[in-house]
Amino acid sequence: MECVRRLERKLSPDEADVTLVTPFAYQLYLPLLPQVASGVLTPQSIAVSLRRSKKYRTRIIPGGAIGVDLKSKVCVIRTITDQIVNEPYDYIVLAPGSITRTFDIPGLTDHAFGMKTLAEAAYIRDHVISQLDLADASQDPVERASRLQFVVVGGGYAGTETAACLQRLTHAAVKRYPRLDPGLIKWHLIDIAPKLMPELGDKLGSSAQEILRRRGIEISLGVSIAKAGPEEVTFTDGRVIPTRTLIWTAGVVASPLIATLGAETVKGRLAVAPEMNLPGDDGVFALGDSAAVPDLAKGDGAMCPPTAQHALRQGRHVADNVIASLRGGPMRPYVHKDLGLVVDLGGTDAVSKPLGIELRGLPAQAVARGYHWSALRTNVAKTRVMTNWLLNAVAGDDFVRTGFQARKAARLKDFEYTDAYLTPEQVRAHVEGTSRQD
Template identity: 50%
Template sequence: MKNSSAVARAARMAERVRGRVAARGEGAPTGSQRGEATAGDASTRGGSPRVVVVGGGFAGLGVLRHLEARLPAGAADLELVSPTDHLLYTSLLPQVCTGEVEPRHLAVSVRSALRRTVLRPGHAVDVDLAGRTVTVLGSDGSTHETGWDRLVLAPGSLTRTFDIPGLAEHGLGMKNLAEAIYLRDHVLRQLEYADMATDAAERRARCTFVVVGAGYTGTEIAAQMRRFTAGVLERFPRLAADELRWILLDLAPRVLPELDEALGAGAMKVLRDRGVEVRLETSVTRVAADSVTLSDGEVVPAHTLVWCAGITPNPLMEKVGTETVKGRLVVDEYFNVPGAAGVFGLGDAAAVPDVTRDGAPAGQTAQHAVRQGAAAGRNVAASIGYGKARPYRHRDLGFVVDLGGTDAVANPLGIHLSGVPAAAVTRAYHLLALGAGTNRAHVATDWLLATAVPEQVVQLGFRPPPKATITEIEDTHVYAG
């Protein structure tokens, strides 16, 4: 009798717990929209499900932060596959080139941000849906496989290049810290060579810098680096101001073609006021060590070409074996990959439908990646029984473009700004988006020092691989084959 009463009390308690869970919307997931559980899940075998996230950028780190905050300890084993131990805040890379921000201050530590996640250093180079494994290539060349019950693919993007003669050998990218540091050293080195050159033509070529791509990165690089090089020219007494030449090219009919015309017009004014030559509806047909051939036939003597002509999804997406569109993994509005139970995709490498834009793929921007990280984290948690999945909805907060100094263009909440107000909004946004108090403090201090202390115009001497090519520095070769 006593035992029967205990059993009854236990049954009533269990029922009350189930009721509370249901009231919070934390029941077991149902339907493919919520990452439907499969027979192979560790959870169905009595263990904790393993959630493997590929990519430590805004999207991937956002997923893991959400899962650590939402899931009770022991509810899932969390792993991150990433070639670096940090999230790189790429929006401020141009300021690394100018020396205004220290490189490490843009690196948000993964180990500081995540407490319960195991970091697996390396590149994810293959996915086996049937075996539920992902192959990881370590920096030492070794490979290993790790199993998963939920797989989150957010490996980001790489620099998009074209089959232009000489581009692979001589083009410089702007996607990571190594490229930003190398570009700074390279530009200063060209000024050094020009300063000691006795031939006027060589001096002019060394002082000519070509930037391809008038989107965010290219426009910011051209504007900020033109300002930087003009400011340090006094350190090179044999160089004249009229020998310094920055050229910005784009096939589009205007600067910042992905943004509204007001922002593009504002950026164009700053570029021209600073002396940047903007060539629209023009691109490059050949790149040599000492010249750049333009699509209109002009040959520009130059030893520098910075390639900022867009991005391409990480090649890993083609290894998944499911549908892709322009290299981006096709997913539904819940981030689920159709035909691959337990697999989610987001960020630059996934074509996430934005229900606020009639299902058109979301833009490949940091703003989307940050929001998708939180939304996908919620849906991954729902797939293992915690919370309720929801479709991705994006509310555009506007855009900011930092042109250096007190110049910027921005449209927060649809309000168009330029000059000092835009610069203030832009820097406030960057500090907020950094996402780590330590990094915010360091970057803010860097900015204050830059206004009060003279610039240290020195080459850092960091040497990338034997050839500072986009393929080598961005490790695109690891996906070959």
């Protein structure tokens, strides 16, 4: 979206036609998803519509790119109505993001929830509240105990913030359930790594762990999932946890779209030059989680991490380089010094490391929320988020389910459509086949 809006502002209507291929015509600010899941923010507050742009003239194709033929300069698209269409291009910017990284663990994709999309965050909130409702209505102590245990896998920012925010949700909600024993509600945060959020450093990482443990969250490091079932999860250390809620946030991988190009990759991410163009292919650019962009600020062969901080700036920078290429001017390499890390644990709890300065508590919370607030694209989004924060702080939550948790459950495999992509051979065959028909 950053790229599209910059192209709209800097290119005249007769200079280029801009087309955006996306299932959703909005920019999703992913770092605030845990607060949507916990009900602190409404889903609309972190989804910024492209159609709010005053210079909006982009043609939006509602669907997902499932393959790109670099030789023919054709993007193959599956629309939201499941129709497959070809879209030719002169310049293409690949920003498909990432998908949840999963492993060959029995039952994982059938029984776990992800935390990558707005729909997943809203669904998880409904699911967690429904577990309280069902536990409150149950006469079976075994069922009640399993519904009140929650497991989050992944000790990175997403997993830690998700566990922290949802634990606050259940802690506040259980006061409205007089038949439930608050002591039965148990949250487990596990990670195969030896530390939570190692990028924070030992001191801040230990502070975050202490905050979570003080709230009653059980943290297990060096542990992962051996198998997952509908009513229990088995850890690799042999423990069996009765639970109906498994949230999987153990990292991300580049979108499968990148594999359809048949180009060089770095750990699944498209290998691009510092200018974020694909060497040897005219008019191809990539950014964000799916691009291995050299981090010139760090040097030593480092790649930019898959964070919103870099993606937002890369979007604007790619737009400038596309315009420079179109007009025959020089392209500039992408350089951005990391501004630091912020972790919002809900309430007044947070740890932050802006520009290398370690902060805890309210100062860290002010920095975390201030950074997220300033990163939102429009004044409308900023107003909504600030209003949500203030309203939640003053009035709390009503713990209302919106109806996602109906008879048919949805899990990780139902949200990310990872089986929709074509192989490079299928892309070429499809493009050549449709060309002959034309």
